[in-house]
Amino acid sequence: MIPWLDDDTLEFPPTRRALGPRSDAPGLLAAGGDLRPDRLRAAYAQGIFPWYGEGQPILWWSTEPRMVLQTKNFKLARSLRKTVARFRRSPGCEIRVDSATETVLKACASTPRDGQNGTWILPEMQQAYLQLAREGSVHSVETWMDGELAGGLYGVNLGRMFYGESMFMRRTDASKIALAALICLCREHHIPWIDCQQQTSHLASMGAAPVTRAAFEAHLAGHAGQPAPQDWSYHPRLWAHLEVGDADGEPDDEPPTV
Structure with missing residues (x-):
């Protein structure tokens, strides 16, 4: 019961x-x-x-178990590395944080998911997360191209812990670029784990792995209660965090797509 x-x-x-x-x-x-x-x-x-x-x-x-992406284990595949590099060089392409959180939530809610009918990000859920955003506990990481929101993600931040909730894309790889930017933000702010909740092959290909409930809760006990980062703005210098610590995940077998 x-x-x-x-x-x-x-x-x-x-x-x-x-x-x-x-x-x-x-x-x-x-x-x-x-x-x-x-x-x-x-x-x-x-x-x-x-x-x-x-x-x-x-x-x-x-x-149980819990899917977790340890930021030190993030796999930046060669094709995605080239995509990010081209994004960084392209005029009109930028990462913004918290500039369009409501739009990100609505886009995530309306994105079709394999094996799912409808969405769990219902209007009352959107309003709840928007209130958390106003209080500084929810953040959206957004991929902007030529003045348009091309993709992004949102999640909950408590202390030195980030809980990924959902992502969407309107242009190829835009959500992956946002995830790479989130990795940079987490490395900058010493947030070692991103909660991914459910196990998927896509997340596993980017370095996520399951942990036991006991291990997950022990990590939360040591990190969720710490002071949360105050500055979530994204500066281009943060891309340097991708140049160290990530693992190359696949051969260069496809051209960049941005």
């Missing part, structure tokens, strides 16, 4: 009570409650996140 959260408190059940891998909903921990900022921050600090569809109550999850 999944616990129903009390609207008046911010307490969650212990994550060890989440449904196991043999259940119909592995990782499901609780239902109900609301999406007010204090509850969302309390959830993320414990490795819990909301994910539900239209017509469902708010569902709270703690997946």
Whole structure:
């Protein structure tokens, strides 16, 4: 039986009570409650996140294992390296942070996903994350080309932890460029892990790997409560963080696409 959260408190059940891998909903921990900022921050600090569809109550999850991208392990494939280099050289191409967060949220919500009908980024979810953005706990990383938003991503920041939520692209590789910029920001601000929640082959190809729930929660205990970075603006000098520490992931077998 999944616990129903009390609207008046911010307490969650212990994550060890989440449904196991043999259940119909592995990782499901609780239902109900609301999406007010204090509850969302309390959830993320414990490795819990909301994910539900239209017509469902708010569902709270703690997946096991957890997909994590350690920023030191980011794989910048040769083709993507050339794409980023061309983006950096091209007039009218730039990375912006938090300049169009609402648009990024709506674009992520409307992007079709393989194996999914509809979206989990419902209007009330968008409003909840926009409120967190106003309070400095949600950031959007945006790829701009010729004055147009070409792609981007958004996520939650607590202390020295970043929780990736969703990404979209309108031009080829624009979301990957935004992810590369996020890696630079995280390296600049000494944020070693990006939470990716679910396991996918795409994330694995870029260096993400699963960790146990225990390892994930131990990392949160040491990082989510630290002071959060105050300056999330993106400076071109931050691209230098890609020149050290990343792994080359594939041969140069395709031309740059930007």
